[in-house]
Amino acid sequence: MKYLLLAIMFCIGINMNAQNKVFGTLQNENGEALIGASVFLQESQFATITDDTGFFELQSIPRDTYDFKITFLGYKSYTESIVVDGDIKMDIVLDGVVFNLDKIEILANELDQNSPFVYSEMGKEEISFENLGQDLPFLLEQTPSVVVTSDAGAGIGYTGMRVRGSDPTRVNVTINGVPLNDSESHGLFWVNLPDFASSVDKVQIQRGVGPSTNGAGAFGATVSLNSNYIYQNPYIHISGSYGSFNSQKISASFGTGLIADKYNIEGRYSRIVSDGYIDRASSNLNSFYFSASKVEENKSIRFNVFSGKERTYQSWNGIPEAKLEEDDEALMAHYLRNPGMYQTVEDSLNLFESDRRYNYYLYENQVDDYRQTHLQFIYNVKTSDNVNINATAHYTRGKGFFEQFEVNQDFADYGFGPVITSVGDTLNSANLVRRKWLDNHFYGVIINSEIAMSDNLDLILGASANRYDGLHFGRPVGAEVNGILRLLDEDFRYYENDGSKNDFNVYGKVNYLFSDKLKAYLDLQMRVLDYNASGIDDDRLSFNIEQSYSFFNPKFGLSYKLNNNTIVYASYAKAQREPVRSDFVDAKGTNVPESETLNDIEFGLRMVNNNTLFNANVFYMDYKNQLVLTGAINDVGAAVRQNVDKSTRMGIELDGQVDINSQFKLKANVAFSQNKIDQFTESIVDYGADPISIVENNYTDTDIAFSPNIIAGSTFSYLPTKALSIHWISKYVGEQFLDNTSNVNKKIDAYFINDILVSFKSKSQGITQYELKAMVNNILDTKYVSNGYTYNYIFENLVEENFYFPQAGINFLIGFDVTF
Numbered sequence: 104m105k106y107l108l109l110a111i112m113f114c115i116g117i118n119m120n121a122q123n124k125v126f127g128t129l130q131n132e133n134g135e136a137l138i139g140a141s142v143f144l145q146e147s148q149f150a151t152i153t154d155d156t157g158f159f160e161l162q163s164i165p166r167d168t169y170d171f172k173i174t175f176l177g178y179k180s181y182t183e184s185i186v187v188d189g190d191i192k193m194d195i196v197l198d199g200v201v202f203n204l205d206k207i208e209i210l211a212n213e214l215d216q217n218s219p220f221v222y223s224e225m226g227k228e229e230i231s232f233e234n235l236g237q238d239l240p241f242l243l244e245q246t247p248s249v250v251v252t253s254d255a256g257a258g259i260g261y262t263g264m265r266v267r268g269s270d271p272t273r274v275n276v277t278i279n280g281v282p283l284n285d286s287e288s289h290g291l292f293w294v295n296l297p298d299f300a301s302s303v304d305k306v307q308i309q310r311g312v313g314p315s316t317n318g319a320g321a322f323g324a325t326v327s328l329n330s331n332y333i334y335q336n337p338y339i340h341i342s343g344s345y346g347s348f349n350s351q352k353i354s355a356s357f358g359t360g361l362i363a364d365k366y367n368i369e370g371r372y373s374r375i376v377s378d379g380y381i382d383r384a385s386s387n388l389n390s391f392y393f394s395a396s397k398v399e400e401n402k403s404i405r406f407n408v409f410s411g412k413e414r415t416y417q418s419w420n421g422i423p424e425a426k427l428e429e430d431d432e433a434l435m436a437h438y439l440r441n442p443g444m445y446q447t448v449e450d451s452l453n454l455f456e457s458d459r460r461y462n463y464y465l466y467e468n469q470v471d472d473y474r475q476t477h478l479q480f481i482y483n484v485k486t487s488d489n490v491n492i493n494a495t496a497h498y499t500r501g502k503g504f505f506e507q508f509e510v511n512q513d514f515a516d517y518g519f520g521p522v523i524t525s526v527g528d529t530l531n532s533a534n535l536v537r538r539k540w541l542d543n544h545f546y547g548v549i550i551n552s553e554i555a556m557s558d559n560l561d562l563i564l565g566a567s568a569n570r571y572d573g574l575h576f577g578r579p580v581g582a583e584v585n586g587i588l589r590l591l592d593e594d595f596r597y598y599e600n601d602g603s604k605n606d607f608n609v610y611g612k613v614n615y616l617f618s619d620k621l622k623a624y625l626d627l628q629m630r631v632l633d634y635n636a637s638g639i640d641d642d643r644l645s646f647n648i649e650q651s652y653s654f655f656n657p658k659f660g661l662s663y664k665l666n667n668n669t670i671v672y673a674s675y676a677k678a679q680r681e682p683v684r685s686d687f688v689d690a691k692g693t694n695v696p697e698s699e700t701l702n703d704i705e706f707g708l709r710m711v712n713n714n715t716l717f718n719a720n721v722f723y724m725d726y727k728n729q730l731v732l733t734g735a736i737n738d739v740g741a742a743v744r745q746n747v748d749k750s751t752r753m754g755i756e757l758d759g760q761v762d763i764n765s766q767f768k769l770k771a772n773v774a775f776s777q778n779k780i781d782q783f784t785e786s787i788v789d790y791g792a793d794p795i796s797i798v799e800n801n802y803t804d805t806d807i808a809f810s811p812n813i814i815a816g817s818t819f820s821y822l823p824t825k826a827l828s829i830h831w832i833s834k835y836v837g838e839q840f841l842d843n844t845s846n847v848n849k850k851i852d853a854y855f856i857n858d859i860l861v862s863f864k865s866k867s868q869g870i871t872q873y874e875l876k877a878m879v880n881n882i883l884d885t886k887y888v889s890n891g892y893t894y895n896y897i898f899e900n901l902v903e904e905n906f907y908f909p910q911a912g913i914n915f916l917i918g919f920d921v922t923f
Contacts, residue, residue, distance in 0.1 A: 125185070126160040127193035129153050129173060133227065133304075135335045137197065140175035145182075173197070176364045213307050213327050214314065219624050219660025219672035221707050221720040221756065222309045223247060227332075230300055233832075233860065235344040235878060235916040236352035236375050238293045239300045240264035243326075245816045246308050247756045247772040250809075250836050252890040254418045256380030256460070256911045257348050258880075259388075261294050261415060261471075263890070266310060267724075267752055268778050268810025269323020270732060272683065275316060276326045279407065279479060280549055281497045282318030283328075286571035286604045287543075287636075287684040289319050295475040295501070296411040297388035298373035301342070301354050304332035310756070311722055312676035312703040314658060315610040315628035317549055317567050320678045322701055331405060331481070333367050333398060336360045338871065344918030346878075347911070350377040352918070361398070369394045380911035382462040383469075384418035402484040410476035417471060417505065420463040421891060421906035427459055440902060446510040459886070459909045466508030466536075473503025473541070489555040499545040504538040506580070516643065517579050517597040524584055534583035537597075539641060543573035547606075563612040571604040577641055600638025600646070602684060607631045619664070624674070626658035636684060648687045652698055654679035669710045676703045686730060689743050697746050700727040717759035724752040731780065731843055732808045747843070749781040750807060771817040778810035783843045789897040798897060805845045809890075811837035811853070826865050832858040841893040841905060849905055854887035856880075874920040884913040 125144075129137045136157030143150035147169065149161045164187050171193075173181040178197040185191060214222045223246040233242055237258035240251040250268075254261040263271045272289035275282070278299075284291050293299075309325040316325055337360035344352045356371035371392040378385050389412050396405035425433035438445060438454060445451050449465055480496045512535040514521060522530045547569030554562040576599040581588040610628035617623060633651040640646055660674030682696035690696055707720035730744040754776025762768050785800040815835040822828045834856050841849040860878045867873070891907040 123164045123166060123187050123189055123191075124160060124162045125149075125164060125171065125187065125191045125193065126158070127191075127195060129157045129159060129175075129195050129197065131178070131197055131335055133332060133334060137175050137178070137335060140173055142173050145170040145172050213329075214309060216709060216711070217622050217662050217664075217670060218314075219622075219662045219674040219705075220309060220313050220676075221311060221705055221718070221722075222307055222313070223758070224305065224307045227304050230303055230306060231920065233878065234298075234300050234342075235346065235876065235918045236298070236350055236377070237916075238262040238297070239303075239306075240293060242300055243306065243308065244834060245770070245772070245818060245832065247758045247816075248310060248324075248774040248776075248814055249308075249816075250811065250814060250889070252908065253910060254381070254890075254908060255377070255384035255386065255415075256909055257350065257377060257914065259350060259375060259377040260379060260384060260386040260413075261292070261419065263291075263293075265809060266308070266324035267722075267754070267774070267776065268807060270809065273322035273680075274324045274326060275318045275321040276328065277317055278328045278477070279331050279481065280317060280327075280493075280495060280551070281477075281479060282545075282569070284318055285543075286319075286545055286569075286606070287573055287602055287634075289680075289683050292473075294386070294388065294411075294413045294415060294471075295473060296409070297375050297390045297413065298352065298354055298371075299328075299390065299392070299409070299411070301356060301373060302330045302371050302392040302409065303328050305329045310720075311705055311724065312656075312658065312678045312701060314612065314624075314676075315565070315608075315626050315656065317565075317569075317608060319680055320630070320656070322678060322680060322699065330392070330394070330407070333396065334358045334360060334369070339923040340920070342918065342920040344876075344916050346916035347914035348378045348380055350916065351375070356392075365398050367394075367396045367398070379416070379418065380460060380914070381418045381909070382457060382460050383416050383464065384462060385416045387414040388412070401486075402482070404483075405479075405481040407479040407481070408477065410474065412474045413471065415471045417464050417469045418462050418908075421908050422459065422461045423454075424905040424907060426454070426457075426461055427888070427907050427909060429459075437904070440898075441904075464508075466506075468506050468536075469508060471503070471505040473501065475499065475501040490552065492552045493550070495549040497545075497547060497549070501541065501543045501545075504540040506536065506538050509535045509537060514582075518643065519579070519591075519595060519597070522582055522584065522589070530582070530584065536580040536583075536588060537577055538580055539575070539577045541573065541575055543571065545569065545571045559616040561614040563614075564610075565612075566609040567607070569606045569608075571602070571606075573602045575600050575602070575638075575640075598639045598641045598643060600636060600640055602634065602636035602648075604634045605632060621664075622662045624658075624660045624662070626676075628654075628656040628658070630654045630656065630679075632681065634681065634684075636687075640688060646688060648684070650681065650687075652679075652681045654698075668712045669708065671706075671708050673706045674704070676705075677701065678703070682730060686744055694745075696730060696744075697728045699729050699746075701725070701729075714762035715759070716761075718757070720756045722752070722754060722756070726750045726752075731783075733842060747780050747783055750779060752776060752778045752807070752810070766822050768820040768822070769817065770820075771815075773815040774813070776810070776812055776814075778807040778812070780805050780807055780843055785842070785844055785895075787895045787897055787901070791898050800844070802844055805843050806840050808841060808843050809839050809851075811839045813837035813853075826863055828862045828864075830860040830862070832860060836889070841891050846903075848903060849893045851888055851891055851907070854885060854889070856885050856887065857882050869923065871922045872920075873922070875917075876919070877915070877917045879913065879915050881911060881913050886912060 129140050138155050140153045142159040151159050153159045166188050168186050171183050171185045240262045241258040244251045248267045250265045252263045271291045276291050307327045313325050338358050340356045342354045352375045354373040358369040373390050375388040392409040394407045423437050425437050478498045482494045484492050513532045549567040551565040576596045579591050581590045608630045613625040615623045631653050635649050637647040656677045658676040662672040664670050678701045680699050686696040702725045704723045710717045728746045729750045731747050733743045756774045758772030760770040783802045783805050787798045789796045789798050817833045819831045838853045839851040858880045859882050862876050864874045888907040888909050893905045895903050
């Protein structure tokens with residue numbers, strides 16, 4: 104009997120010893136299930152593959168210590184020593200594609216948690232969070248120190264983004280490492296790439312100068328957009344939205360996933376239309392994105408082509424201050440002193456009968472019509488275990504015009520003679536329709552390499568050579584004769600000029616680990632460029648620009664890991680930039696614009712744990728010859744700038760997020776700053792003097808235009824169920840001055856706006872995920888403006904003219920996203 108009991112106990116022991124299992128899920132960094140990966144315990148018979156959800160299970164494993172391993176083609180192998188003494192659940196994320204197409208660009212131009220610079224980052228899910236058709240700046244609005252603007256008032260069409268008070272020409276933007284800012288103007292026109300956000304996998308906003316990158320360099324921030332992620336599994340994604348002002352978006356995209364473990368194709372088409380909040384400020388936008396790639400163990404090739412076409416009704420004149428404030432007496436005074444603006448009965452009726460949605464333009468075809476197409480060829484190669492090399496060849500083609508209706512124009516001002524009517528009358532002037540064209544090319548090569556010199560030392564080398572060729576010309580399309588538009592010679596150009604820029608950039612970056620806690624960063628950049636432009640400008644005056652620049656920009660920093668959750672850092676970075684085309688053209692007399700220099704010092708702290716994230720950053724930005732906005736705009740809505748000898752921006756940025764519990768989450772940020780000019784000279788034309796003269800007013804310690812001292816944002820989220828989420832989104836922007844005189848009569852009032860977003864996500868048979876979204880913007884119906892301009896002149900008395908860009912009151916967007 105005793106032997107029988109011992110045998111039974113022995114069998115039970117063996118059985119119990121064999122009941123252990125190891126199970127879990129396998130995903131990549133994008134949250135995709137990795138299907139068919141090999142999962143096994145080394146030197147044993149226990150092995151399996153992941154199913155179509157990424158799930159794996161190894162059963163009946165005896166108690167022991169094992170080397171658990173996962174292998175999947177294109178990914179780094181995962182190995183972990185485990186002690187099997189019961190069931191083990193393992194949810195594993197493989198550490199990226201071995202040769203992901205975005206890898207080297209990110210290392211060369213982006214930051215990580217240990218970097219001594221400040222940045223914010225958004226992944227695919229965060230980008231799509233509010234993506235209901237509004238331009239990318241509005242999707243980035245909740246990042247620190249960001250202020251967004253919209254000419255049409257609803258976030259579709261011409262939009263802009265300022266960071267730390269720096270205007271859009273100072274925010275350097277790259278797509279997969281390729282500069283996006285226009286070479287001549289440094290401008291960034293998001294309208295040219297509508298719904299590009301739907302193709303972006305990650306965006307990183309680096310505030311301040313940051314590390315060396317491609318392009319003109321950051322004087323406020325760098326925005327790095329990456330669309331080169333590889334999606335393991337095939338998908339079809341369809342999204343759409345509808346909202347106030349007849350705003351509509353439809354977008355369809357697809358991806359093949361990895362075919363034969365090496366080929367990948369992705370594509371997207373989007374169309375967005377909107378009537379705009381401002382009268383007639385309509386937008387008709389479409390875009391496409393296509394990418395094909397081949398990935399092998401030690402190299403990869405990708406070809407990207409994406410394009411945007413926009414036709415946007417102009418609304419860049421804004422609304423007179425008196426109209427905004429509904430001050431009839433002041434509006435009449437404005438009307439009487441500006442007869443040149445209101446030359447027809449229709450102009451006058453439009454001014455007096457419209458509300459705060461007033462648009463100066465009435466001509467039905469007063470549009471901006473432009474297409475921009477980008478091609479990128481990206482080659483990555485891993486030449487050894489320690490060396491990665493990336494080479495990118497790129498080409499951008501842009502061509503388009505904006506059309507204007509001008510009243511009672513003298514033909515002689517356009518360089519052509521009288522027009523003979525059908526009845527033999529001779530006309531020397533008439534109402535005229537004209538088009539101003541821009542035809543440009545931007546192309547070049549960018550090379551980056553990462554070299555792991557040792558366990559403690561990494562070296563990144565980069566170089567780029569880019570060229571820009573741009574042609575500007577104008578055509579009088581037709582003259583209005585007896586109420587009928589008579590077409591003119593389509594080959595005649597009343598002005599024509601061209602510009603070219605050669606831009607060479609080389610840099611080296613060193614990351615050195617003194618210890619597990621202390622890391623040093625050194626970055627040396629040399630940028631050499633020349634810019635030439637000449638011809639007849641749109642005022643029919645000739646000009647010639649020949650400028651060359653050489654900039655040496657050193658940067659260095661230290662980061663120290665206080666513990667596993669907290670890092671402190673400090674950095675110094677120098678940046679220098681050339682003036683842009685309009686700075687030269689708008690300059691009067693011998694006042695030739697000078698290049699700018701910025702010395703940026705930053706200190707910060709990053710803290711991350713399981714449910715809390717907190718960042719604090721202090722900055723001091725010291726400028727020499729900063730080109731500040733004067734508050735005026737030129738005839739195409741571009742800001743006019745002038746050099747000031749010394750100016751500074753200093754402040755502190757705080758941002759963080761906390762998971763209060765499983766249902767409540769809070770993200771918030773606030774920036775406090777002072778933005779000052781030591782000495783500023785205001786120039787005012789006195790038209791009443793004989794001869795006309797310039798009056799100068801000198802100011803000291805004034806505020807820099809468009810630089811609020813407080814910018815704050817927050818998102819409070821309530822998740823009552825796994826599928827349903829409700830988000831209250833707030834933004835506060837302090838008062839801003841329209842020019843650099845700190846004149847309280849020329850400012851944008853502070854504003855506080857609130858939105859609410861409701862989202863419902865779920866799955867069903869045959870559908871990977873679907874989401875329904877409803878968003879109410881400006882739910883408290885706050886009346887506010889986000890942008891404006893001003894100019895002064897003297898005619899007997901000082902006249903101050905302020906114009907503003909009102910934003911929409913309460914409005915809504917509803918949308919859906921379906922992924923198969």
